[in-house]
Every structure is written in structure tokens, then in C-alpha cells.
Amino acid sequence: MARTGNATSRRPTGTSGQPRKRAGRLQSAGVIREAATALFLRNGYLGTSMDEIAALAGVSKQTVYTHFADKERLFTELVLGNTRPVDEFIPVLTHLLQDPDDLEENLRELARRYLGSVIQPPVLQLRRLVIGEAGRFPELARTYYERVPERVVATLATSLQHLAERGLLRLDDSLLAARHFAALVLWIPLDRAMFVANGEPPAAAELERLAGAGVRVFLAAYGQA
Amino acid sequence: MARTGNATSRRPTGTSGQPRKRAGRLQSAGVIREAATALFLRNGYLGTSMDEIAALAGVSKQTVYTHFADKERLFTELVLGNTRPVDEFIPVLTHLLQDPDDLEENLRELARRYLGSVIQPPVLQLRRLVIGEAGRFPELARTYYERVPERVVATLATSLQHLAERGLLRLDDSLLAARHFAALVLWIPLDRAMFVANGEPPAAAELERLAGAGVRVFLAAYGQA
Numbered sequence: 100m101a102r103t104g105n106a107t108s109r110r111p112t113g114t115s116g117q118p119r120k121r122a123g124r125l126q127s128a129g130v131i132r133e134a135a136t137a138l139f140l141r142n143g144y145l146g147t148s149m150d151e152i153a154a155l156a157g158v159s160k161q162t163v164y165t166h167f168a169d170k171e172r173l174f175t176e177l178v179l180g181n182t183r184p185v186d187e188f189i190p191v192l193t194h195l196l197q198d199p200d201d202l203e204e205n206l207r208e209l210a211r212r213y214l215g216s217v218i219q220p221p222v223l224q225l226r227r228l229v230i231g232e233a234g235r236f237p238e239l240a241r242t243y244y245e246r247v248p249e250r251v252v253a254t255l256a257t258s259l260q261h262l263a264e265r266g267l268l269r270l271d272d273s274l275l276a277a278r279h280f281a282a283l284v285l286w287i288p289l290d291r292a293m294f295v296a297n298g299e300p301p302a303a304a305e306l307e308r309l310a311g312a313g314v315r316v317f318l319a320a321y322g323q324a
Numbered sequence: 325m326a327r328t329g330n331a332t333s334r335r336p337t338g339t340s341g342q343p344r345k346r347a348g349r350l351q352s353a354g355v356i357r358e359a360a361t362a363l364f365l366r367n368g369y370l371g372t373s374m375d376e377i378a379a380l381a382g383v384s385k386q387t388v389y390t391h392f393a394d395k396e397r398l399f400t401e402l403v404l405g406n407t408r409p410v411d412e413f414i415p416v417l418t419h420l421l422q423d424p425d426d427l428e429e430n431l432r433e434l435a436r437r438y439l440g441s442v443i444q445p446p447v448l449q450l451r452r453l454v455i456g457e458a459g460r461f462p463e464l465a466r467t468y469y470e471r472v473p474e475r476v477v478a479t480l481a482t483s484l485q486h487l488a489e490r491g492l493l494r495l496d497d498s499l500l501a502a503r504h505f506a507a508l509v510l511w512i513p514l515d516r517a518m519f520v521a522n523g524e525p526p527a528a529a530e531l532e533r534l535a536g537a538g539v540r541v542f543l544a545a546y547g548q549a
Binding site for chain 1: 370449459506510522
């Protein structure tokens with residue numbers, strides 16, 4: 100693995116080999132995280148044991164427990180640490196609605212990018228996992244909801260509010276408008292993907308069609324006449 | 325339990341006690357189904373054992389296996405047998421859109437009833453369960469999707485098509501319009517409910533507001549100007 104190569108080629112800079120040891124520890128934490136993510140996404144929380152995580156990571160069970168106190172804490176950390184798609188999408192969203200020359204075209208591009216950030220297998224698997232475990236881990240599921248989908252919606256609401264203030268949209272309640280946008284753009288393929296786990300991902304042309312149709316309905320209600 | 329009382333008070337009508345025996349068998353199948361449903365909804369598929377189901381039903385494990393070959397078949401039967409909310413909702417839907425005096429008011433009533441049929445704890449728990457197990461049981465989750473949410477959407481599409489033919493709506497693609505209606509009405513509270521398993525259910529006034537707002541957006545796009 101590339102990560103192993105990089106870490107071992109790094110020169111120890113301390114006097115007692117400490118940095119090398121720390122690099123090794125970081126490395127095994129990363130490998131454990133990767134193994135645990137793969138297993139939790141495939142087999143669920145109850146279907147995954149610390150033994151299997153250790154085996155897939157190629158470390159001892161003791162090493163797993165050195166890094167993560169128990170399975171629940173490892174699971175929590177993985178679910179809440181998995182925010183990259185949303186971290187990457189938020190600046191795109193803000194940028195597209197900042198100062199649009201063609202609002203309709205930028206909303207369509209936003210819809211495409213929104214779909215692209217959500218309709219990808221690891222995101223869908225994580226979503227299914229968190230929903231399926233919401234009864235067992237209600238605080239975790241709620242926190243995930245607030246930090247991931249709701250963070251996008253809140254940012255979108257702020258952008259829509261600015262557009263309304265500049266006379267480009269008509270709305271009273273920007274949070275409601277943001278949620279309607281999310282509903283119109285995401286619901287159709289996302290609801291299907293929640294249940295159809297072994298289906299073909301939707302074709303690009305289908306996502307394009309849904310993005311366009313969702314924006315058309317949104318602008319019929321919220322656009323300037 | 326009421327069911328036990330009713331069944332044992334029923335008079336055997338055959339000559340050899342067969343009906344009484346059959347009533348007893350139907351009775352234990354019902355009790356097992358109820359116990360299994362409660363446990364699967366609370367603890368998930370892997371978190372539920374046939375031993376626990378037998379114990380909660382107050383029957384022997386052997387009796388459970390007499391009725392249901394294995395845990396997977398029991399689970400499948402329970403998930404696919406749980407279609408009452410949709411069976412009850414479909415005639416309401418058809419009736420409300422049959423010949424509306426006031427289309428907007430009837431769409432609002434439909435939106436309220438749609439929300440009412442979906443936003444109730446056992447339906448939400450089952451939905452979380454099926455989504456969470458979609459990776460393990462892809463065919464089951466897909467079949468549930470087709471028989472439950474998609475059946476409503478297909479019926480709604482037919483009703484919307486009739487309204488369009490009578491000049492009451494403007495649409496090219498009735499299935500897309502039906503999905504937009506579902507998205508606008510259901511997404512906001514349903515998406516939240518998938519993640520927030522221990523929250524207060526939304527207040528009636530909030531559902532009323534969401535139903536009205538969803539219909540307003542739908543009609544801005546699909547209503548006659």
C-alpha cells in the first residue's frame with residue numbers, strides 16, 4: 100500500500116526513534132479504520148466483530164484495542180469522520196450561487212453536483228448503515244443527520260436567502276425553500292437507492308434529466324416571474 | 325390477549341376436533357408473527373434470535389420452526405406482509421383525485437393523509453429496518469420498495485394523468501409529476517425521521533404547514549395557470 104511506503108521512507112527526526120514509532124501508530128490506526136469501514140459498510144454493526152477488523156487490518160486484536168476503546172467508539176468515529184463528500188460539496192454550492200450570471204443554469208449545475216455527491220456507493224452504504232442503526236444509536240444518527248445532510252441544507256438556505264435579497268428569487272422561508280430544492284433534486288434517485296442496493300447506478304443522462312426537472316419545478320415556485 | 329380469548333371461545337365445528345386444532349395453529353402463528361415483528365423492529369435482523377422470538381411468543385422453539393422454516397423466511401414474510409398502511413391509503417388517494425370540486429384543497433387533504441400513512445412509528449421503524457438490511461437482503465428490499473412506496477406513486481401517477489386529461493393539470497410525464505409530489509410532501513419529515521429515531525414526532529401543525537407548502541410548489545409547476 101502507498102501509505103506504508105510513504106511512512107517507512109520517512110526519516111526519523113528525533114533522537115530515540117519516537118517519530119518512527121508514532122508514524123507506525125498512525126499507520127496502524129489508518130489501516131484499522133479502513134478495515135473497519137469496509138466491514139461495517141458490508142456487514143453492519145452487529146455483523147462485524149473486533150476480531151474480523153483485526154484480521155482484515157493485519158494487526159492483533161490488542162492493537163485494535165490500543166487505538167479504539169471498543170467497537171461502539173470505533174463505529175461512532177468512523178460514521179462521524181466520514182464527512183468528506185459534504186466538506187467538498189459545500190464550497191461548490193456556495194460558489195455556484197454566489198453571483199450567478201445565469202441562475203437557472205447554475206441551479207442545474209448545483210443539482211448535478213448535489214446528486215453527484217450523494218449518489219455514490221460508499222455514501223449510500225453509509226446512509227443505509229446509519230439509518231439501519233438509528234434505533235440502536237439514536238444520538239449518533241441524529242448527529243450524523245445534523246453534520247451531513249442538514250449542514251448542506253443550512254448552507255443552501257443562506258445562499259438562497261442572499262439570492263432573494265438581490266431579487267433573483269421569491270421566498271419567505273429560505274430553509275423551507277432549501278429543503279424543497281433538496282427534495283426535488285435528490286428524493287427520486289436517493290429513495291430508490293436506499294432500497295435497491297444491488298441495482299445499476301442511475302445513468303448520467305437520467306441524473307441530468309432529474310436535475311433539470313427538479314430545478315424547473317423549483318423555479319416555477321420560487322423564481323421571479 | 326384478546327386474540328387468545330376469541331379463539332378459545334370459538335366452538336369446534338368438526339367431528340374430530342380438527343377445527344380447534346387448526347384454530348390453535350393459526351393462533352400460535354399469529355402470536356409468533358407479533359413477537360417476531362416487535363423484536364425485528366427493535367433489535368434488527370442479526371440482533372434477533374429464534375430463541376428470543378419463541379420466548380416472547382410463549383411457545384417452544386420447535387413450534388416456531390413448525391410455522392416458519394428459518395429466520396430469513398420469517399423475516400421476509402413479515403416485511404412483505406406489512407402493507408396495511410399502503411392498502412388503506414390507496415383507495416383514499418384514488419377517491420380524493422377522482423372528481424375534485426376544489427383540486428387544491430383535495431391535494432392538500434391528500435398530502436395530509438399521505439404524511440399520516442407514512443409518519444407513524446411502526447412504518448418508520450420498518451422502513452429503517454428494510455433500508456438497513458438492503459445490503460444483506462437486496463431482493464427483499466427491492467420487492468418492498470416496489471410493493472409499498474412505488475405502488476402509491478404508480479397509483480398517484482394514474483390519477484394525475486386523468487386530471488391532466490381533463491385539463492386540471494399540465495404535465496408531460498405523470499410518473500415524474502407523482503414523484504415530485506411525493507418528494508415535496510414527504511421528504512422533509514421522512515428524511516428527518518429516518519435519522520432522528522428518538523425525537524418527538526412532528527406536531528400536527530407542522531405537518532399541516534408542510535402539506536400546504538408542498539402542494540403550493542407542486543401547483544406552481546403543474547397547475548393550470
